[in-house]
Amino acid sequence: MIENALKGGKGYWTWIVILLAIIGIGALAWVRQFTVGLTTTGLSRDVTWGFYIAQFTFLVGVAASAVMVVLPYYLHNYKEFGKLTVLGEFLAVAACIMCMCFIFVDMGMPIRIPNVFIYASPHSMMFWDTVVLFGYLLLNILISRVTFQAERKGIKYGKWIKPFIILSIPWAISIHTVTAFLYSGLAARPFWLTAVMAPRFLATAFAAGPALLILIILLIRKMGTFDAGKKAIGQLSIIVTYAMAANVFFVLMEIFTAAYSDMPEHLNHFKFLYLGLDGNTTLVPWMWASSILAVISLILLFNPKTRKNFALLGWACVMVFFSIWIDKGMGMVVTGFTPSVLGDVVAYVPTLNELAISLAIYAGGALIVTLLYKVALDTRARMAA
Amino acid sequence: MIIDRRKFVRAAGLGVLATAAAPATKLLAEEQLVTDHSGDMPLKQPKPLTAKRWAMVVDTRKATPENVQKAIHACHHEHNVPEFDNSKDEIKWIWSEHFDHAFHEQDLHYIPEHTKHTPTLLLCNHCDNPPCVRVCPTEATWKREEDGLVMMDWHRCIGCRYCMVACPYGSRSFNFRNPREFIDEINPGYPTRMRGVVEKCTFCEERLARGKMPACVEATQDCGMITFGDLEDPNSDVSKLVRKHFSIRRKPGLGTQPEVYYIVPDDPEEHDEPTAHGEEEHS
Numbered sequence: 001m002i003e004n005a006l007k008g009g010k011g012y013w014t015w016i017v018i019l020l021a022i023i024g025i026g027a028l029a030w031v032r033q034f035t036v037g038l039t040t041t042g043l044s045r046d047v048t049w050g051f052y053i054a055q056f057t058f059l060v061g062v063a064a065s066a067v068m069v070v071l072p073y074y075l076h077n078y079k080e081f082g083k084l085t086v087l088g089e090f091l092a093v094a095a096c097i098m099c100m101c102f103i104f105v106d107m108g109m110p111i112r113i114p115n116v117f118i119y120a121s122p123h124s125m126m127f128w129d130t131v132v133l134f135g136y137l138l139l140n141i142l143i144s145r146v147t148f149q150a151e152r153k154g155i156k157y158g159k160w161i162k163p164f165i166i167l168s169i170p171w172a173i174s175i176h177t178v179t180a181f182l183y184s185g186l187a188a189r190p191f192w193l194t195a196v197m198a199p200r201f202l203a204t205a206f207a208a209g210p211a212l213l214i215l216i217i218l219l220i221r222k223m224g225t226f227d228a229g230k231k232a233i234g235q236l237s238i239i240v241t242y243a244m245a246a247n248v249f250f251v252l253m254e255i256f257t258a259a260y261s262d263m264p265e266h267l268n269h270f271k272f273l274y275l276g277l278d279g280n281t282t283l284v285p286w287m288w289a290s291s292i293l294a295v296i297s298l299i300l301l302f303n304p305k306t307r308k309n310f311a312l313l314g315w316a317c318v319m320v321f322f323s324i325w326i327d328k329g330m331g332m333v334v335t336g337f338t339p340s341v342l343g344d345v346v347a348y349v350p351t352l353n354e355l356a357i358s359l360a361i362y363a364g365g366a367l368i369v370t371l372l373y374k375v376a377l378d379t380r381a382r383m384a385a
Numbered sequence: 386m387i388i389d390r391r392k393f394v395r396a397a398g399l400g401v402l403a404t405a406a407a408p409a410t411k412l413l414a415e416e417q418l419v420t421d422h423s424g425d426m427p428l429k430q431p432k433p434l435t436a437k438r439w440a441m442v443v444d445t446r447k448a449t450p451e452n453v454q455k456a457i458h459a460c461h462h463e464h465n466v467p468e469f470d471n472s473k474d475e476i477k478w479i480w481s482e483h484f485d486h487a488f489h490e491q492d493l494h495y496i497p498e499h500t501k502h503t504p505t506l507l508l509c510n511h512c513d514n515p516p517c518v519r520v521c522p523t524e525a526t527w528k529r530e531e532d533g534l535v536m537m538d539w540h541r542c543i544g545c546r547y548c549m550v551a552c553p554y555g556s557r558s559f560n561f562r563n564p565r566e567f568i569d570e571i572n573p574g575y576p577t578r579m580r581g582v583v584e585k586c587t588f589c590e591e592r593l594a595r596g597k598m599p600a601c602v603e604a605t606q607d608c609g610m611i612t613f614g615d616l617e618d619p620n621s622d623v624s625k626l627v628r629k630h631f632s633i634r635r636k637p638g639l640g641t642q643p644e645v646y647y648i649v650p651d652d653p654e655e656h657d658e659p660t661a662h663g664e665e666e667h668s
Contacts, residue, residue: 036580037560037580038561038581039473044475044561045474045555048559049546107544108542109542109581115523116523121521121522121524124520124522126520126522186520187640188551336550341552341555
């Protein structure tokens, strides 16, 4: 089965080599960061978390989104998702590993990370986030392995795995809830101090994750290796539609609360995001791009004619994905620090070194997805033949 | 079998002895530290300063740029705090901001010009309810229950900077690069840090243990700008000061219970003898 990963055409190997090259460059950049220190990033005393933690947060959402194929299939017996659950779980595995890599590269003392377990501190949300993320990774590795082995042998998976599958559903919700708690429990940061943080994280997760899954499925479909079926894709696109709508709704709630209450400590952050603050407009074009993408994608998704057109659906999914990526991967974390606790606007822009490391982690994730999907889909193709 | 058991018993006995001896040798070593080199008579170990709740009162009426600089320099020199020429890598344990900036959330528009620009010392507030301690995933920072100090273990810190995110006062700094190259003159009596860990003011716990007041207090004792003491002791200087004068704390609404109190600056024209005590000492 695994040997399928070593058999492929020219396109396959070119893709693998490109990914490995990006990972290699990022590894060198990380060696530089490790030896010199985090001064190689754009982070500072005032903006202490940045691009890495933002990517981590975004990818926790992608990981959690596997539940959107697992839940309908296992709880509601929605048969159309039968062939998709394993693909969702593989995506979750890759996303979890990317999350861990982003945490790893963000640490000032990465070799001391075991301290999180040696001196386990239940009062810290970071401790719980580590626990739920590790747990979710293990659950998905276990479940995808067991169910796929059964599928390969043409038998039904053992009954013992079912409790683990059921457990993985609330667990998926928990990983993004706890990640939201990392932020929303801090009195020092009014921008994050909002109860809607966790629900909003989940909405973005269930929009961006399935959007990515649709894109991958459409791509695989085009390559002719596997067709998930129109019904499954249609159902996924409805999930994306309503999750995205919920996300936009939550954003509007946030803006109303900040704007109508007119409290500077809340409103200033939104000014920084959408209008610029103290002359700093770094994020303004990005945030407006995110908003416009959100609106266009929703129009395309809500209209059944455009939603059912796979080409347009693909574009809508690209827009959903990037709209949320900008919002979470660029805006959300940095704005918590702008203005700072002393009311200052301190600029933060990720450095090339930081971006090279981040890109390498994404390439690593893409590599994991590629290999896992290759193994699974080639196996399925051989079984069908 | 018997020999084996005997051997075992003997070894176990030795082990117990060694464990018992370890603290003793440690004690001896510590004793040696305070032994006068001129004779064999051990010096009396200075009595540590103790309190139930250490607190600080900063009297901004006595704050001048010079006084403030004296406090900062004393602290940063004592604790091997590096000096960078950019604000990005900056490390500071105690620093000065204009009064209206230090209390920016008060939105102080219509206050005397003089008050606005009064240099105000900022440092770790050693909160009674410290958010930094709550978020730390390794207990590398913790609150010492006996006297309320918020402590740091630089050998345990993983450099996640969550404490900096949670601190509402910006009191913490991170070693973005190796600090040792940026220390003008290393004080051998205090450890230097390495890159990748967070640090902050410790209320000079190392000096208190040796019976000394914090470095910033000592450096400015002439003018009496900073008073340090036990807030649980009604007869301490800090208790008397906060009873006598109107003082404020930074962001009290967050419930962190900061333990640094600021006596607010007043109009110098109305003030007859602003730093009478200090001037006496200077002349």
